[in-house]
Amino acid sequence: xxxxxxxxxxxxxxxxxxxxxxxxxxxxxxxxxxxxxxxxxxxxxxxxxxxxxxxxxxxxxxxxxxxxxxxxxxxxxxxxxxxxxxxxxxxxxxxxxxxxxxxxxxxxxxxxxxxxxxxxxxxxxxxxxxxxxxxxxxxxxxxxxxxxxxxxxxxxxxxxxxxxxxxxxxxxxxxxxxxxxxxxxxxxxxxxxxxxxxxxxxxxxxxxxxxxxxxxxxxxxxxxxxxxxxxxxxxxxxxxxxxxxxxxxxxxxxxxxxxxxxxxxxxxxxxxxxxxxxxxxxxxxxxxxxxxxxxxxxxxxxxxxxxxxxxxxxxxxxxxxxxxxxxxxxxxxxxxxxxxxxxxxxxxx
Numbered sequence: 433x434x435x436x437x438x439x440x441x442x443x444x445x446x447x448x449x450x451x452x453x454x455x456x457x458x459x460x461x462x463x464x465x466x467x468x469x470x471x472x473x474x475x476x477x478x479x480x481x482x483x484x485x486x487x488x489x490x491x492x493x494x495x496x497x498x499x500x501x502x503x504x505x506x507x508x509x510x511x512x513x514x515x516x517x518x519x520x521x522x523x524x525x526x527x528x529x530x531x532x533x534x535x536x537x538x539x540x541x542x543x544x545x546x547x548x549x550x551x552x553x554x555x556x557x558x559x560x561x562x563x564x565x566x567x568x569x570x571x572x573x574x575x576x577x578x579x580x581x582x583x584x585x586x587x588x589x590x591x592x593x594x595x596x597x598x599x600x601x602x603x604x605x606x607x608x609x610x611x612x613x614x615x616x617x618x619x620x621x622x623x624x625x626x627x628x629x630x631x632x633x634x635x636x637x638x639x640x641x642x643x644x645x646x647x648x649x650x651x652x653x654x655x656x657x658x659x660x661x662x663x664x665x666x667x668x669x670x671x672x673x674x675x676x677x678x679x680x681x682x683x684x685x686x687x688x689x690x691x692x693x694x695x696x697x698x699x700x701x702x703x704x705x706x707x708x709x710x711x712x713x714x715x716x717x718x719x720x721x722x723x724x725x726x727x728x729x730x731x732x733x734x735x736x737x738x739x740x741x742x743x744x745x746x747x748x749x750x751x752x753x754x755x756x757x758x759x760x761x762x763x764x765x766x767x768x769x770x771x772x773x774x775x776x777x778x779x780x781x
Contacts, residue, residue, distance in 0.1 A: 466534030545629030564591025742766025
């Protein structure tokens with residue numbers, strides 16, 4: 433029976449590939465406490481019978497687009513079928529603890545855009561997968577707190593970027609933001625949406641008692657690196673103000689050359705170049721998106737610069753671990769760049 437006093441949450445979930453944890457993940461969502469919940473499951477190309485099995489459960493609506501819409505398109509499609517006042521985007525390999533969705537929903541105050549879960553490792557729930565993701569001024573982002581004890585991340589706080597594996601947003605606010613950026617297809621779209629929240633003066637918050645277990649694995653494949661690098665540049669070109677791009681141009685050019693060298697050494701140089709090619713061929717998409725984003729923002733890059741970091745620390749698993757001298761130089765450049773932009777701490781209004 434629906435309780436009208438409880439938040440109405442629709443969990444949007446995607447299915448792609450073999451999805452070995454999907455049934456457990458959907459069942460966990462349906463067993464959530466403190467909310468009235470349903471699931472919209474978008475079948476982006478599941479290769480097992482997992483979708484058929486969970487689709488038979490009460491409270492699950494399956495949407496079949498007939499093609500892989502990517503993370504961004506799939507989430508937006510699922511949101512259009514949602515009935516809840518709150519949307520929770522939960523990965524098909526993420527298992528929520530019973531009170532997690534209620535706690536994410538409760539954190540969505542009037543000034544909050546996104547609430548991000550305490551994402552733990554599936555096989556070691558006492559260890560963090562993400563406590564909110566740092567974002568470098570180059571657009572690079574990584575799992576914050578990965579491998580650290582969960583006890584070290586026990587306090588709620590503002591974060592730069594939510595994790596797309598388990599995050600919540602009010603349905604009306606998601607609509608106001610225009611949803612995820614569909615040209616990005618997959619990767620970096622959670623960072624992009626988070627930064628647009630901050631640009632609209634809506635906070636992004638970490639909710640430590642909203643625990644979600646994630647069957648995390650950093651996959652190393654050429655397509656992933658292509659999308660990560662292409663989308664990182666797409667993010668910069670559409671979200672940053674022109675003055676910011678000018679100030680950062682020397683550092684960004686240096687990083688491009690460094691990433692290209694890494695890509696050539698690791699065998700995905702073609703994919704790196706393909707990202708540049710896509711951006712050039714779709715420059716009208718980039719231009720139109722930039723105009724739309726810049727027209728809607730209410731805070732300048734100067735005002736939210738404190739959210740970004742100059743410490744280049746993506747970690748060795750990404751194949752881009754930076755030596756100490758590079759990290760020191762990156763921090764020094766960002767400190768100087770912020771002076772040029774005019775420092776303003778966004779958390780102080």
